[in-house]
Amino acid sequence: MKETVVSGIRPTGQLHLGNYFGAVTNFVKMQYDYNCYFFIADLHSLTTHPTPQDLHGYVRHVLVEYLACGIDPEQSTIYIQSDVPEVAELYLYLNMNAYMGELERSTSFKDKVRSQPDNVNAGLLTYPTLMAADILIHKAVKVPVGKDQEQHLEMTRTFGNRFNRLYHADYFPEAFAFSYAQQLVKVPGLDGKGKMSKSGGDSNCIYLADSPEAIRKKMSRAVTDGGPTVENQAKPEAIQNLFDLMKIVSSADTLAHFDGLYNQMAIRYGDFKKQLAEDMILFNSPIRERIEELSKDTDYLRKVARHGAEKARESARKTISDVRSLIGFKAF
Numbered sequence: 304m305k306e307t308v309v310s311g312i313r314p315t316g317q318l319h320l321g322n323y324f325g326a327v328t329n330f331v332k333m334q335y336d337y338n339c340y341f342f343i344a345d346l347h348s349l350t351t352h353p354t355p356q357d358l359h360g361y362v363r364h365v366l367v368e369y370l371a372c373g374i375d376p377e378q379s380t381i382y383i384q385s386d387v388p389e390v391a392e393l394y395l396y397l398n399m400n401a402y403m404g405e406l407e408r409s410t411s412f413k414d415k416v417r418s419q420p421d422n423v424n425a426g427l428l429t430y431p432t433l434m435a436a437d438i439l440i441h442k443a444v445k446v447p448v449g450k451d452q453e454q455h456l457e458m459t460r461t462f463g464n465r466f467n468r469l470y471h472a473d474y475f476p477e478a479f480a481f482s483y484a485q486q487l488v489k490v491p492g493l494d495g496k497g498k499m500s501k502s503g504g505d506s507n508c509i510y511l512a513d514s515p516e517a518i519r520k521k522m523s524r525a526v527t528d529g530g531p532t533v534e535n536q537a538k539p540e541a542i543q544n545l546f547d548l549m550k551i552v553s554s555a556d557t558l559a560h561f562d563g564l565y566n567q568m569a570i571r572y573g574d575f576k577k578q579l580a581e582d583m584i585l586f587n588s589p590i591r592e593r594i595e596e597l598s599k600d601t602d603y604l605r606k607v608a609r610h611g612a613e614k615a616r617e618s619a620r621k622t623i624s625d626v627r628s629l630i631g632f633k634a635f
């Protein structure tokens with residue numbers, strides 16, 4: 304029996320290179336060895352109140368881009384979270400035994416309280432219970448996510464174990480973070496500080512769907528500095544970030560060439576960024592072309608979403624039926 308894997312991404316727009324190298328490539332590799340459920344976390348995204356017009360477009364982007372990156376709907380179960388109402392039902396049951404204190408202590412909740420004090424809703428507080436429901440609904444044991452999600456997984460284990468204790472059943476297994484790669488990659492952004500993230504704005508991200516022109520333009524504006532002033536100087540963050548990006552998309556020779564120029568103080572950032580842009584375009588092009596094709600094929604997308612929802616519900620219904628009976632709901 305293959306082990307079960309669950310992972311989700313909140314639909315908040317298009318996927319960027321950070322999402323690709325940090326998450327989606329991992330999904331693609333895992334699908335052949337595990338029983339994988341990859342879903343689009345549209346219920347989670349409601350905490351930030353997307354408009355009805357935006358919501359569907361965001362979900363569509365992620366679905367198209369998952370497929371374009373190589374997640375195979377015959378191999379894995381790809382579904383949209385809101386198509387599986389059993390998740391919301393399990394969320395309700397888990398909430399009955401999730402305590403205010405532990406939810407308030409979650410770092411992601413505390414961050415939100417700080418960053419958006421005028422929208423501290425109950426959905427944000429119970430975000431970890433919904434995430435636990437996503438994972439427990441399929442009794443998953445492995446969850447491919449980044450370090451920032453470690454605490455949510457710990458809470459998932461707490462909620463699952465608590466349920467088991469409460470109902471004297473060895474029902475939910477424990478799920479742990481998992482990375483296929485030995486080392487988690489962190490893809491830097493273009494603004495000279497920190498990782499590539501949508502919260503840094505469009506100019507900080509290279510999207511999988513970006514056209515060659517868009518990539519050239521964004522790269523030409525990527526933050527650099529006045530240039531090295533002594534030989535073999537340590538690179539400041541903005542420059543190191545661009546070298547890290549080059550390590551991801553360019554050949555080892557190209558990287559060594561520009562590293563040499565930097566060390567000899569002979570680097571011209573214009574040429575460096577142009578090369579990086581062209582290598583990104585080479586990397587992106589096949590994915591972008593598939594995105595363009597798939598975006599036009601609504602019939603296919605509908606088929607994939609329905610097939611995924613059916614497969615996910617089959618597994619979810621079984622869990623909910625067991626859970627209802629453990630809780631003590633009985634038909635008359």
Ligand code: ADP
Binds near residue numbers: 320450
């Ligand atoms: P964003 O920061 O743009 O809002 P998300 O938080 O929605 O991205 O991330 C979705 C997934 O992509 C998560 O699994 C996260 O770990 C991964 N991810 C996002 N940005 C990066 C990055 N710059 N490097 C590596 N992985 C990333």
Ligand code: TRP
Binds near residue numbers: 309310
């Ligand atoms: N919280 C995750 C993130 O922000 C997204 C997510 C929701 C998720 N439910 C999940 C990831 C279940 C893995 C499993 O990246």
